[in-house]
Amino acid sequence: MVEEASALAAQQFEDLHQERETVGLGMWVFLAQEAMFFGGLFTVYTVYRRLHRAAFLEASRHLDLFLGTTNTVILLVSSLTMALAVHAAQRGRGRACAAHLASTMLLAAAFLALKVVEYGHKVHDGLLPGEGFNAGLFRHAGAELFYSLYFVMTGMHALHMVVGIALMAFVLARALRGRYWHFVDLVWIFLFPLLYLFGRHA
Amino acid sequence: MSQAHAPTVRGLFGALLALLVLTGLTVAAALQDLGPWNDLVALLFAGSKALVVVLVFMHARRAEPLIWIFAGIGIAWLLLLIGGTVADFDTRDAPPPWTE
Numbered sequence: 001m002v003e004e005a006s007a008l009a010a011q012q013f014e015d016l017h018q019e020r021e022t023v024g025l026g027m028w029v030f031l032a033q034e035a036m037f038f039g040g041l042f043t044v045y046t047v048y049r050r051l052h053r054a055a056f057l058e059a060s061r062h063l064d065l066f067l068g069t070t071n072t073v074i075l076l077v078s079s080l081t082m083a084l085a086v087h088a089a090q091r092g093r094g095r096a097c098a099a100h101l102a103s104t105m106l107l108a109a110a111f112l113a114l115k116v117v118e119y120g121h122k123v124h125d126g127l128l129p130g131e132g133f134n135a136g137l138f139r140h141a142g143a144e145l146f147y148s149l150y151f152v153m154t155g156m157h158a159l160h161m162v163v164g165i166a167l168m169a170f171v172l173a174r175a176l177r178g179r180y181w182h183f184v185d186l187v188w189i190f191l192f193p194l195l196y197l198f199g200r201h202a
Numbered sequence: 203m204s205q206a207h208a209p210t211v212r213g214l215f216g217a218l219l220a221l222l223v224l225t226g227l228t229v230a231a232a233l234q235d236l237g238p239w240n241d242l243v244a245l246l247f248a249g250s251k252a253l254v255v256v257l258v259f260m261h262a263r264r265a266e267p268l269i270w271i272f273a274g275i276g277i278a279w280l281l282l283l284i285g286g287t288v289a290d291f292d293t294r295d296a297p298p299p300w301t302e
Contacts, residue, residue: 032276080218193244197232
C-alpha cells in the first residue's frame with residue numbers, strides 16, 4: 001500500500017498519507033476562517049441583542065417555531081446522510097456514496113424551499129427591513145434590527161448551502177467536502193436558538 | 203481521513219439520535235420561563251450539538267493533534283472576537299450613537 005501510495009501522491013508530498021493529512025488540515029483552516037466570517041455576524045447579533053433585549057425578545061416571537069424546528073431536523077438528518085456518503089466513499093462503495101449524496105442534496109433543497117416559504121411569509125407580514133417595515137407590530141424599537149440580522153444571517157447561511165449543493169453536484173464522491181456540509185449544519189445549530197427560541201418563553 | 207479514523211455507521215446514527223433529542227430538549231426548555239437562565243440553557247444545548255457534529259460527523263474525535271490545535275485556535279479567535287467586543291460595549295458609559 002505504501003509503495004503504491006507514494007507513486008500516487010503529488011510530487012511535493014512524501015506519500016499519500018501526508019498528502020491526505022495536508023488536505024484535511026487545509027480544510028480545517030478554511031473552516032476556521034469561515035467560523036470567523038460568521039463570528040462577525042454573531043458578534044453584531046450579540047451586541048445589538050444586549051442593547052435592545054426587549055425588542056429582540058418580542059421580534060423572535062414573530063418567527064415560525066414550527067418551520068424553524070422542521071428545518072433544524074432536516075439539516076441534522078442531512079448531516080447524517082453526508083457522513084454516510086463519506087463513510088461509503090472511504091470504503092469504495094461508489095453507488096451507496098452517490099445515493100447518500102443525492103439524499104443530502106434533496107434534504108438541502110427541502111431546507112431551502114421551506115426557507116423561501118418562510119421569507120415569503122415575513123415579506124407578506126411587513127417584516128422585511130426597509131421602508132415597508134411594519135414597526136407598528138412591535139412595542140419596542142429595535143425589532144427591525146433583529147429582522148435585518150435574521151435576513152442577513154439566514155441568507156448568508158442559505159448561500160453557503162447553495163455553494164455546498166453545487167460542490168456536491170460537481171464532486172459526487174470527494175470525502176473532504178463532507179466537513180464543509182457539517183460546518184453549514186453547525187452555523188444553523190447556533191442560529192436556531194438565537195433567532196427562533198430566544199423570545200419563546202415570555 | 204483514513205478509514206481507521208472514521209466512526210462506524212452505528213456511531214453516525216447514534217449521533218443523529220443524540221442531536222434530535224437535544225433539539226427536542228432545547229425547544230422544550232425555550233418554552234419554559236427560566237428567568238435569566240433561558241439564554242445560557244439554549245447556548246449550552248447548541249454547544250453540545252456542535253460538539254457532537256464536530257467530534258462524530260467531522261471525524262475530529264480521532265484526528266491528529268495538529269488538527270485539534272488548528273480547530274482550537276479557530277474557536278479561541280471566535281471567543282476573543284465576541285468576548286472582546288462585548289467587554290468593550292459593556293464598559294462604555296453610553297452606547298455609541300450609531301447603535302440608537
